[in-house]
Amino acid sequence: MEILDGLTFDDILLEPAASDILPVQADTTTKLTNSIKLGVPLLSAAMDTVTEHKLGIAMAQAGGMGVIHKNLNAIDQASEVKKVKKFESGMVVNPVTIKPESSLANARNLMSSSGFSGFPVVEEGSGKLLGILTNRDVRFATDPNQKIKELMTPHTKERPIITVKENIALEDAKRLIHEHRIEKLVVVDNSFSCVGLITVKDMEKAQAYPEACKDQKGRLRVAAATGVGAAGFERAEALIDADVDLIVVDTAHGHSKSVLDSVRRIKNINNQTQVLAGNIATADGARALIDSGADCVKVGIGPGTICTTRMIAGVGMPQFTAILEAASVCQKAGIPIIADGGIKYSGDIAKAIAAG
Secondary structure (H helix, E strand, O other), X not given: OOOOOOOOHHHOOOOXXXXXXXXXXXXXXEEEXXXXXXXXXXXXXXXXXXXXXXXXXXXXXXXXXXXXXXXXOHHHHHHHHHHHHHHOOOOXXXXXXXXXXXXXXXXHHHHHHHOOOEEEEEOOOOOEEEXXXXXXXXXXXXXXXXXXXXXXXXXXXXXXXXXEOOOOOHHHHHHHHHHHOOOEEEEEOOOOEEEEEEEHHHHHHHHHOOOOOEOOOOOEOOEEEEOOHHHXXXXXXXXXXXXXXXXXXXXXXXXXXXXXXXXXXXXXXXXXXOEEEEEEOOHHHHHHHHHHOOOEEEEOOOOXXXXXXXXXXXXXXXXXXXXXXXXXXXXXXXXXXXXXXXXXXXXXXXXXXXXX
């Protein structure tokens, strides 16, 4: 047996060097995968006491990303993902709509379940915009059976609903909202079918968190964890259907056939699906995950203070050395890595970044 030297974060310090920038000028942006950029190099843990939709939203607004834990059934986990994706967007694509023959009771139930305060009213089948229903329209209504067509603000030639096309610039949308003193802009296609919604709330959120981590549609990014085998694959499918940005194949031993097979199988659904896989602690483990199609490699076996892997299984690698080992392979392949565990102080983050 070969006995190797290994280093933890506590074993090393970074040698200071000359600098011409101030701390406030430091650029903390990084790539989580080659298609996902983070404003800050941080993910929240996929633990049931840590990350569900509330922290997922907060992490993305700060520039990082939350990983929704898998100690939920697949439907509930996908619902947590959707809550993050719907919280903020440049434009709500295919928004929740309501039909004119629906009742006030249905509208209020929809408002309660979706968290939205208003909906475009569309024609059955065609999706053609007929009007808009807001909280203001139903606030003092008392008959639960009253039809939406009697309550909505209708689209007429005399008083048209302000609509825009899909390619409108954000500044133009802001101008129209201010000019007409409205809170929502309905986006329509050439057939006047409702295809989107732009809201004042989303604009305010975008201004409040300019460094937020967002996808190409202006929605907050979110990750979610899954396991291996058939159940893990079915969970991954549900998460992809919920528009998750990153699937995290989350296991204690990532250098195993079941994990490698799971990564390949998920990537076969859609090669554009981004997959982070782990955990590993060696160069060989990193290479195996990269060869299976992983877009990011997670490093760390048992370095956390509450992790029992080293005590129970007797395996692991000091975290600083594990990052160095994995980075030696990942950097050559152009695949990012992320350190998982062992971070006790802010300086440990700097050490992890320096290691790779």
